[in-house]
Amino acid sequence: MTTSTASRPKIAIVGYGSQGRAHALNLRDSGFDVTVGLRPGGPTEIKAKADGFTVKSPAEAVAGAEIVAVLTPDMVQAQLYRDVIEPNIAQGACLLFAHGFNVHYGQIAPRADLDVVLVAPKGPGALVRREYEIGRGVPSVYAVHQDTSGRAEEFALTYCGGIGGARQNAIKTTFKEETETDLFGEQAVLCGGATKLVQAGWETLVEAGYQPEVAYYECLHELKLIVDLFYEGGVTRMHEFISETAQYGALTRGTYVVDDNTKAQMRKVLTEIQDGTFARQWIAEYASGNANYKKLKQGDLDHPIEAVGKKLRANMKWLDTAPKAQTAAPAAPRGERQEEAA
Ligand code: NAD
Numbered sequence: 001m002t003t004s005t006a007s008r009p010k011i012a013i014v015g016y017g018s019q020g021r022a023h024a025l026n027l028r029d030s031g032f033d034v035t036v037g038l039r040p041g042g043p044t045e046i047k048a049k050a051d052g053f054t055v056k057s058p059a060e061a062v063a064g065a066e067i068v069a070v071l072t073p074d075m076v077q078a079q080l081y082r083d084v085i086e087p088n089i090a091q092g093a094c095l096l097f098a099h100g101f102n103v104h105y106g107q108i109a110p111r112a113d114l115d116v117v118l119v120a121p122k123g124p125g126a127l128v129r130r131e132y133e134i135g136r137g138v139p140s141v142y143a144v145h146q147d148t149s150g151r152a153e154e155f156a157l158t159y160c161g162g163i164g165g166a167r168q169n170a171i172k173t174t175f176k177e178e179t180e181t182d183l184f185g186e187q188a189v190l191c192g193g194a195t196k197l198v199q200a201g202w203e204t205l206v207e208a209g210y211q212p213e214v215a216y217y218e219c220l221h222e223l224k225l226i227v228d229l230f231y232e233g234g235v236t237r238m239h240e241f242i243s244e245t246a247q248y249g250a251l252t253r254g255t256y257v258v259d260d261n262t263k264a265q266m267r268k269v270l271t272e273i274q275d276g277t278f279a280r281q282w283i284a285e286y287a288s289g290n291a292n293y294k295k296l297k298q299g300d301l302d303h304p305i306e307a308v309g310k311k312l313r314a315n316m317k318w319l320d321t322a323p324k325a326q327t328a329a330p331a332a333p334r335g336e337r338q339e340e341a342a
């Protein structure tokens, strides 16, 4: 790249959703020249313009950049790469992903002249922005898939620093490790596991005749307080703060719920990620119109704990002023973004 200034490469951000908006804002505040690439008339174009960015078509944005960050939904990236990125990206540019899915599962085979890297913040976009604004960062992992220039790692670390990816906490990984651990985390523990644990706990109490509102506090609301302790000081810190009775109950009863069978099921989740079963299923689901995905998601949205929570949270005045998870979220909620992306 002849125009490259070692420390401030020109960056195109394609996609202005959860990660895209946060990366674009943080990189700009870090002094980078950022152009946003979006389909004209697409749902997030207004948002990017309102935030003061130069918005170009994906093809134009890609053509003028030294680093191209692909921050559209994973399921549209393969076609986007084929139709728009590969024909327009400059020789020797750096192609950057925030998740290794498409490269790892062979949906994208990047051109041989490109550097190909991954910078994945370990948190949702809203947090990537909020943490940056308060002078902190979300820990990130980075990886190099293809190093043509000999500078691929430098580009990844420069970008990681620019988004405030807690550069000092950045861990070097591989596309394989990032993809498989990211999918495992969100399926078994963070999103899938936690949701089902909360719902099952709430249902158990309500089915036994306890008040739904009390069950909500016990099984959902208080989870944040426990997770905050994990975040600050691990399980050790939780034990420092909870009563002896809570500790004894947790130590003797936790394994009633999460037992050897649960762990065997977790290994099954991991195997389906490693052998490509999950990826093939998700790609086929997306290609056929997402009927099953939409039905399952509606089940979560219609679960009675949602209505109970909505009513209780209306009285939690502090939620009006607290920094919200959606502070830096895109213009449309995720459900609508999925619709338009499909
Ligand atoms: P998103 O759904 O929030 O946003 C997608 C953006 O892409 C929107 O601006 C949308 O308008 C645009 N878009 C959709 N189709 C397009 C197309 N064909 N051409 C151009 N633009 C298009 O996406 P996200 O959740 O930020 O995910 C982006 C990437 O970041 C994914 O690879 C994801 O795995 C990764 N990631 C996401 C998170 C997260 O918390 N959401 C965390 C880490 C990594």
Ligand code: MG
Pocket: 099, 182, 183, 186
């Ligand atoms: Mg993920």
